[in-house]
Amino acid sequence: MFTLEQQLAEQVKQAVKSLYGLETETDNVQIQKTKQQFEGNLTVVVFPFVKAARKAPQMVAEEIGNALVSADNDKRIVDRFNAVQGFLNLVISPSYWMQCLQDITSSDNYGMQPANGHLMMVEYSSPNTNKPLHLGHVRNNLLGYSIAKIQEANGWHVVKTNIVNDRGIHICKSMLAWQLFGNGETPESTGKKGDHLIGDYYVRFDIEYKKQIKELMAGGMDEDTAKKGAPLIKQAQAMLLKWEQGDPEVRALWEKMNSWVYAGFDETYRMMGVSFDKIYYESQTYLEGKKEVERGLNEGLFYRREDGSVWADLTGNGLDEKLLLRQDGTSVYMTQDIGTAKLRFQDYPIDKMVYVVGNEQEYHFKVLSILLDRLGFRFGKDLVHFSYGMVELPNGKMKSREGTVVDADDLMAQMIADAREVSKDKVNKIAGISDEEAQEIARKVGLGALKYFILKVDPRKNMLFNPEESIDFNGNTGPFIQYTYARIQSVLRKAEDSITTGNLQISNDKEVELIQHLAEYPHVVRQAGQEFSPAVIANYCYQLACDFNSFYHDYSILGETDDSIKQLRLLLSHTVGKVLASGMSLLGIEMPERM
């Protein structure tokens, strides 16, 4: 099936050929949506043909317009036109639009591409196990989940994965602080989520550590020596060493504390509505990475310095030299990522690997790509680093240690509470609704507001979040779109017995605009996939909801007396609801049936 644009482009191509003898490609025919202030649905820009025609733009537009209008009956889709300078505004015939609406309505999985037989793995979230998730992770999780959904819609078989950074000095710090100051506290004994409890001890470590540094410096030591020599950091490093040696006591403590954290993360993920098909743990992949580095060393791809550390020379790639193994033989971030990549490609027939990681790590992924390629992994060269921007607060970046982080659990709870509060102001809305249902609606709306707020902005750009100002529920927001959907469902519920399969009749421009908008959905999904941009979907849904609300305000659906007009409006409303729900689901946003 050809799109309207494709059909028109073909016709313009023919017209230009017969009128001016100019051979052109349909790709060169510029067609855009007609601006609001002119009559028409689509506009052909005729400037490119002016030269060959040797006529004024206005004249060229009119000649092409006439050719389109006088096309054979079976091909004729242009009802009439108007030409404004070099712009040929086309009014598409109502019969085309009605057929279009019916095609959209009757298609299953409208906007979704058929399976392409390829597997894409999307890595996102990737938390450290020493503190709870914050707003930065929220953006990562929402983007990762949405990208996975969008690529699925574009025909990929997607495997969502998570690499948990469960080992290293950071978790040892929490473990040590808990051992020293914890008095055996547990999530059960404190009523705290496990990740928050561990986070508290991570902070506690830092406080005690700073105290020691201060004391040492008061005793005349310089700062650097104090930082390196403080007993606490020595103890933490000793603990890490024991961990690497497999010391049973340390391992047992580590297992216990990580299990608390995972229970906490699970709860956060569940509330956020994200999930994974396969989770990797760095404690299980870093050794594989070391093996690969050793192999590379033996094959002469890397080199060892005198101090025993192992490096990759990337100067030939325009980069620097990169450390792969420390002089004590322990692995670094890069080593682990190599190991993780290897295991993943052993586990799955991956055609495309996507890493959803902040733009601060662009250098890292550039290097990873080169190293994997050098090690002979065919997937290395074209791995995708989906690099997104930071979430900034009014006074800059979030800093864990300065207590300026916005906690993910708190934020979601706050959003839901706000949504509950807002709905209380809406009296006489939904009579006789149960408490549970009201809470469920508040959950969808609160989370919808948060998710939309984050996903509507271009992922590549940094975005600002002001904790002082609550996230809106009016205007260009998730709840606005959810509300539009709920309204539609309300109408459809009431219309249930008056839906027939009678004739359809278009009766105004707003209906046409809506159909035209609906027809763009598959293209929007494709574009979002190509650009890795949930924002494209979000903006589309907003526009569609705007158009529908305007239509809804101006015309009665159930009150329409002409049955064929009423049937068209019902069908149109139904389909708008369907597409809105589909689009929002690609953002991981649920739609309430009423609100």
Place this chain on the structure above:
RNA sequence: GGUCUGGUAGCUCAGCUGGAUAGAGCAACAGCCUUCUAAGCUGUGGGUCUCGGGUUCGAAUCCCGACCGGAUCACCA
């Protein structure tokens, strides 16, 4: 300093593969509920698209330069 990236209304953001008079939301102001859900609709005000050159029929959009901001260039992750 090298590399990457951004600068559009008071604020948050669209638009950026060149097209008509640059769009939304929030905030401000003024209207619209005995009628399908007012979390809605309509209107008013608000802009040297950072600045300067260039490319062309046409530039917020492409190119060059400047200024300002952010990221990165760790034996951190």
